[in-house]
Amino acid sequence: MTDLLLAGIDPGWSKADPASLLEDWRERLSRLEPLDAEVAAATATHGEVIAGAGDPAALTLAHAAALGRERGALTRALGELPNLPLERRKTRGRALNEAKRLLSDLEAAKRLALERAAENRAGLDVTIPGRRPWVGRRHVLGQIFDELLDLFHGLGYSVYTSPEIEHDEYNFGKLNFPPDHPARDAHDTYFVSDQILLRTHTSPGWVRAMEERRPPLRLVFPGRVYRAEQVDASHMDQFHQIDGLYVDRDVSMADLKSTLNTFARSLYGGSVRTRLVPIYFPFVEPGAQMDVSCVICGGSGRLEREGRRRCSVCKGSGWLEVLGAGLVHPNVFRAVGYDPEQWTGFAFGMGIERIAMLRYGIPEIRLFLENDVRFLRQF
Ligand SMILES: [Zn+2]
Incomplete structure (x- = not known):
């Protein structure tokens, strides 16, 4: 099941700690643990991949691997719920929905951080010619x-x-x-x-x-x-x-x-x-x-x-x-x-x-x- 929850993640993708993007990351992840350890572990990995995306295109791929409408691992796991025993279905359903919200919030925070970084790079680009202040001269x-x-x-x-x-x-x-x-x-x-x-x-x-x-x-x-x-x-x-x-x-x-x-x-x-x-x-x-x-x-x-x-x-x-x-x-x-x-x-x-x-x-x-x-x- 864990393999299924991680399907779509390329082992070559870089990873980072999501806690630096989302203040309550650890707290929300630890609330998943008792509900469904497998979902919690998969969410941690998806979170690291989302946090590690180097640019908006990589972020879109990382997000799709977890939450994509058709091939997203968590989306597909939700589709599998009807095949589970009733008791398991209830906790896993709650865990998956909790994980979806958490990863969505993380994706939004990561996208904002990437935009800010791009703006900062533009502002600090030392290769852009400086703005020469206008200087007057003698008539x-x-x-x-x-x-x-x-x-x-x-x-x-x-x-x-x-x-x-x-x-x-x-x-x-x-x-x-x-x-x-x-x-x-x-x-x-x-x-x-x-x-x-x-x-x-x-x-x-x-x-x-x-x-x-x-x-x-x-x-x-x-x-x-x-x-x-x-x-x-x-x-x-x-x-x-x-x-x-x-x-x-x-x-x-x-x-x-x-x-x-x-x-x-x-x-x-x-x-x-x-x-x-x-x-x-x-x-x-x-x-x-x-x-x-x-x-x-x-x-x-x-x-x-x-x-x-x-x-x-x-x-x-x-x-x-x-x-x-x-x-x-x-x-x-x-x-x-x-x-x-x-x-x-x-x-x-x-x-x-x-x-x-x-x-x-x-x-x-x-x-x-x-x-x-x-x-x-x-x-
Ligand atoms: Zn003349």
Whole structure:
């Protein structure tokens, strides 16, 4: 009979102690003993096989060997009951039903343990790549500022910061924009009051620095500026500039040119060509605009790889305007109390957004302020 109760168990199956899965295992098994020793012994063995199952498939087989609807050993033993003497039938029937409940409970506990183990393994799998925490970075304009400040620091310039809310006199008057001069019209200005405005360029910093200090001066003026512009793809009503100012004795256009060439090669690469084109700014004389050979088409104005299509960045000219510059106007020196017979100087200024747009081919100035991470994390 014992053989029949163990039929279906493969001797190769691994075994384990069911007591580690079911707290009352031993107690419930010992209650079977006096009822039917054979059933108790078979239940102990089925229990060990169920407890020893290494995965859900093995557990299903172990469970079927004991309680399967057709071939389960205990199921078949229940089917044999009518052939037993009445007295035996009663106790064996109770024992088998008790054993069924016990092994069912054990199977459920074992299945839960296997699921938990699988979850834990997934959580502790050292071969899964780690989750890299999201790390921010400098804004692309901040990166360009850092790069420029590094560069000018290497040329002996230090940083001077000045207010974004400025006196009309510092933004215009002392920079040789006389009242009602048409050059003021080029700066669409946000006025806070009659004499107070949001600075339209970083050049008011020169005036403040020169009023505070005596020459020689070698300074850069980074910061945000404001213009009451109609906003579109290439215009914003706030953007960033950096100005540079060098004041000493006998400063010439040659000094300016060599400084700007150093700047251009550092920013756009050693092979870049530059040119100075005369242009009017009230605060310099002579004034110039510096162009660099187009970084996209190499200065040819045509894109060789695209069937000599016209380069859209330089519009076919081969040149890009990158900054304005010139020798400091004598009227500016007079306004800050420097003697223009004694002191000379040069200055330059450029837009940071424009540098970023040219370098990275960014078509839309508004992207810089939208704080869209998909845009910002590309740089
Ligand atoms: Zn070009």
